[in-house]
Amino acid sequence: MTTATGSGVRVSRVRPEAAGGVWQRVAGTMSQSHLAHAPEWATVIRQGYGHDPLYLAAEDDAGSLGLLPAFIVRRPLVGTIVTSMPFLDGGGPCAGSATLAAGLVERLVEEARREGAGVVELRCAQRLEIAWEPMEHKVNMVLPLPPDAATLWGQLDRSVRNQVRKAERAGLSVEFGGIEMLDEFYRFFAARMHDLGSPVHAREFFRATLGAFEHRARVALVSKGQTPIGGLIALAFKDSLVVPWASCAKEHFALCPNMLLYWQTIRAGCVDGFRRFDFGRSTRGSGTYRFKRQWGALESPLFWYTIPVGCRESLPAGTGGRTAAGLVGMWRHLPLSFTRRLGPHVRKYLVH
DSSP states (O other): OEEEOTTSOEEEEEOHHHHHHHHHHHHHHOTTOOGGGSTHHHHHHHHHHOOEEOEEEEEOTTOOEEEEOOEEEEETTTEEEEEESTTSSOOSOEESSHHHHHHHHHHHHHHHHHTTOSEEEEEESSOOSSSSOOBOOEEEEEEEOOSSHHHHHHHSOHHHHHHHHHHHHTTEEEEEEOGGGHHHHHHHHHHHHHHHTOOOOOHHHHHHHHHHHGGGEEEEEEEETTEEEEEEEEEEETTEEEEEEEEEOGGGGGGOHHHHHHHHHHHHHHHTTOSEEEEEEEETTSHHHHHHHTTTOEEEEOEEEEEEOOOTTSOOHHHHHHHHHHHHHHHHTSOHHHHHHHHHHHHTTOOO
């Protein structure tokens, strides 16, 4: 169904599989598009967690286009929400004008109401011209990449270079591959999430990600001798190499495996011609913020909107956040084997 606004904007709900080619072209050419706008997520999130996509496309009288990806997350007890985009740092409308973006948001709220949702969440890289004010406590951390890795190495802070060299002197090395490395990566990722008191993503979520992005996805493992001790997943989008997930074994932190892992991934991105290395989001002043900042990463603002839809049977999105916070202390004390089994069943509803 297509709806028209008084400003001449026509908005349609589309099937992601039918809109893939057009979606790819629009997301790939608009400056404000983020990894979250890649069409592959329609398959990944549906396959990994079973959430239903709610994808919108818009066009105005001048022929300008816009798109807005979102998912319907039906949470037990705390109610349904519509999020753009769950589990990712970005989302929101990607459009050629503020009018198109506002039209997309208006239609998304209408669709959310029909689906029985109580809240719409948008994670945007730009401030929207809508009635709701965003939260601005999160920032994306992005490192501009020069044309060659030697220049990049010279730009790094001395302490960063020293930590990378320390890892190399300790016999650590980094290897890149694909889905064949997933099990090793997941072992460290699951253990680290347990240490942090956070339910772990499903292995199938990562498998679906690597399968959908194909050659634009890579897994990196850092090893001591022949023994892996950590890893990350990197995804390519436009001129950016993005690292949404990374973990190393805590017993090896003194050897700086994270520093070598990130340096070799950044270096490979530079060699491959990427212009930006995206560390992902952080809260200003947090430990992860300081880790990314030491590399010379720059802040890019994020605007997170929470729009009430008004369905009484659904509780606000913040309820889910309080539930997540309450799990942290308990989760750390549960056996790792138990949290690896249970974690994905909880994580699918924790959309942040």
